[in-house]
Each structure stands twice: as C-alpha cells, then as structure tokens.
Amino acid sequence: MRLDSEYFSKYQKYIPSLMQDGLIQLFYRFRSVVYRGETVLCNCCDGSYAQFLPPFDECPGCGSQARQRLMLLYTTNSTDLFSRNSRLLHFAPEMCLEEKFKSTPCIDYVSADLSMPRAMEKVDITQTHFPDCSFDVILCSHVLEHIPDDAKAMRELYRVLTKGGWAILQVPMDHSRQDTYEDFSITDPVERAKHFGRYDHCRLYGMDYRDRLEKAGFEVKINAYVETFSNAEVEKYGLDRLEKIYICRKV
Numbered sequence: 001m002r003l004d005s006e007y008f009s010k011y012q013k014y015i016p017s018l019m020q021d022g023l024i025q026l027f028y029r030f031r032s033v034v035y036r037g038e039t040v041l042c043n044c045c046d047g048s049y050a051q052f053l054p055p056f057d058e059c060p061g062c063g064s065q066a067r068q069r070l071m072l073l074y075t076t077n078s079t080d081l082f083s084r085n086s087r088l089l090h091f092a093p094e095m096c097l098e099e100k101f102k103s104t105p106c107i108d109y110v111s112a113d114l115s116m117p118r119a120m121e122k123v124d125i126t127q128t129h130f131p132d133c134s135f136d137v138i139l140c141s142h143v144l145e146h147i148p149d150d151a152k153a154m155r156e157l158y159r160v161l162t163k164g165g166w167a168i169l170q171v172p173m174d175h176s177r178q179d180t181y182e183d184f185s186i187t188d189p190v191e192r193a194k195h196f197g198r199y200d201h202c203r204l205y206g207m208d209y210r211d212r213l214e215k216a217g218f219e220v221k222i223n224a225y226v227e228t229f230s231n232a233e234v235e236k237y238g239l240d241r242l243e244k245i246y247i248c249r250k251v
Contacts, residue, residue, distance in 0.1 A: 021095065021118055024063070032061035041236050043072055044096040057238040064096035066240040067141060067170060072097060073237065074225050074245055075139075075168075081107065086136035089160065092143045093119055110135070126152040130160045138167035145171050145201045148184065154216035158250060167248045169213065172197060175242055177206035209246070218248035 037050025045062035052058060056065040075081045081088070085106045090098060093111035095118070101109045112128070113119035123129065125140075126149055138157055144150045154169075161167055174181075182203035186192055189199035196204045213220045223245040226234065234241060 024095070028061055028063060035060035040238055043069055043076075043237060044100070052238040057240070059096070059238070062096040064094070066238055067243060068094050068096055069237050070226060070239050070243055070245070071139070071141065071168060071170070072100065074223070078223075078225065079166075081137060087134065088137045088139065089130075089135040091123075091125060091138070091140040092116060094141070097139075126156055128156055128160060132159055133162045133165075134160045136162050136165045138165070138169075140167065141170040142172060144169065145196070145203055145205065148202050150203070151212065151216065154213060154218070157248075158217040161250045163250055165250050167218070169246050169248055170243075171205045171209060171246075172201075173205045173207075173209060175207065177204065179208050180204065180206045180212065213246065213248055217250065219251050221247045221249075223247055 032047060032049065035049045035051060035053070038048050039050050040052050041048050042052075042059040042061060042064055044064040045059060047059070047061040049060050051060075052066075053060060058065055059069075080086075082104050083106065085108075087108040088101055088110065090101060090109065090111045092113050093116070098109070098111055098118075101107050110121060111119045112121040112123040112125075114122060114124050121129075125143065125147060138161055140157065144153055147153045157167060157169065180203055181195070183195065184202070186195055192201060193199045196202065210220050210222060225245050226239050226241055226243055229237070229239065233239075
C-alpha cells in the first residue's frame with residue numbers, strides 16, 4: 001500500500017476543502033505509527049521514524065520534505081526569526097511549518113495563497129493588497145514556478161518587504177541548466193510535466209534564477225547551508241545536498 005502524499009493528493013479533489021486538513025492530519029497520524037523508528041529525525045514535527053518516504057524524502061508524521069526541513073534548520077540556527085519581533089509573510093503555507101511560526105510569540109504571522117483554504121489571506125502573489133514595506137520577512141517556497149509572470153511576482157514581493165528585510169524564495173532547479181527553460185505554448189498538463197517536471201509548472205529554473213531575482217531589485221546571496229552538516233546529519237534529517245538557499249534582501 002502506498003502511503004506517500006502524492007498518492008493521497010489524487011483523491012483530494014473529491015474531498016470538501018474544509019475537511020481536507022483534518023483528513024490529512026489523520027493520514028499523517030496513521031502513517032507515523034506505521035513508520036515509527038529511530039533512524040531519521042524530523043525537525044518540523046520533532047518526530048523520529050524508520051525512514052523518510054520517496055520520492056521527496058517525506059516525513060511520515062507531518063509531510064515535510066527536505067526543503068522544508070532545511071528552511072526550518074536555517075531560520076532557526078542562522079537567523080533571528082525566532083528571537084526578534086518581526087512580521088512574517090508566508091506564501092503557500094506548508095502545514096508542517098506554519099504552526100512553528102504561529103506559536104512563536106515574537107512573530108506576527110500572516111499566511112497567504114490564492115486558492116489554499118487554510119491561508120489567512122486570499123492573495124494573488126502578482127498583485128497583493130498589502131501596503132508597501134509591510135513585512136520584515138517573507139518565506140515563499142516552490143511557488144514562483146507556478147506563476148506565468150514570475151517577474152511581476154518577484155517585484156511584488158520586493159515591494160511589500162521592508163527596507164532591511166529579507167526573504168527566502170526557493171524554487172525547483174535544474175543545476176545543470178544555465179538558462180531557465182520556459183515555453184508558454186506548452187499548455188497540456190502531460191506535456192508540461194514532461195518539460196517542466198510537473199503538470200502545473202510554467203518553467204524549469206536554471207542557474208540564472210539569481211539574475212531574475214536581482215532584476216526585481218533584491219540583493220541576493222546563495223547559501224550552501226546544507227554543506228555545513230555532516231553526512232550523518234544529512235541522512236538523519238533527510239536533506240538534499242544540492243539544495244541552495246536563496247536569501248533575498250531589500251537594501
């Protein structure tokens with residue numbers, strides 16, 4: 001029996017939106033028992049398990065993937081997010097992360113998405129209703145590849161970020177590709193999956209992703225944070241050695 005979230009998501013469209021989060025939690029609770037163990041550790045739910053699940057090293061207990069665990073490790077250990085008063089905008093909020101942010105007293109937390117029922121604000125990332133310089137921190141992971149006009153979305157994120165603020169803007173990348181690949185004539189979901197990795201992706205980012213962010217106004221630093229961990233720690237936390245963190249500042 002398959003117990004990964006990709007399998008579960010096939011049936012989500014048949015479930016009323018208000019019931020989905022509760023059913024997902026039940027699914028995770030059942031799965032955490034099936035995969036209980038001491039081999040790997042998830043810092044998102046603080047659970048230990050026999051293994052993370054393919055294809056994305058998914059946590060049995062909360063559904064976190066390698067990129068979310070890395071983001072939480074970085075923001076916990078290498079930023080003052082959890083110790084300094086700040087207003088945080090979290091786009092497309094991952095269930096495995098949002099409770100950590102909501103429960104931190106110094107974080108004024110706002111989640112946003114155009115279609116996700118759980119998000120606090122219904123927002124189009126290319127045209128938000130937030131005033132200029134509204135947020136000290138923005139977290140946006142694996143969203144921009146879904147947006148046809150990603151340049152407009154990047155400029156909007158820059159606009160609502162405070163001067164001196166920072167954002168982590170992650171996207172799936174092909175590290176062997178110099179230039180981002182996009183072809184808007186490809187609209188068939190099957191063909192999009194072949195070309196861009198998923199049926200709902202508009203492009204496949206290459207190493208010029210930094211240039212695209214800088215054109216929006218950001219000062220960008222690429223942090224190979226995962227390289228600070230030993231091989232044993234990478235295995236323990238289920239991290240991706242190729243993942244780089246794109247830290248974008250408004251100076």
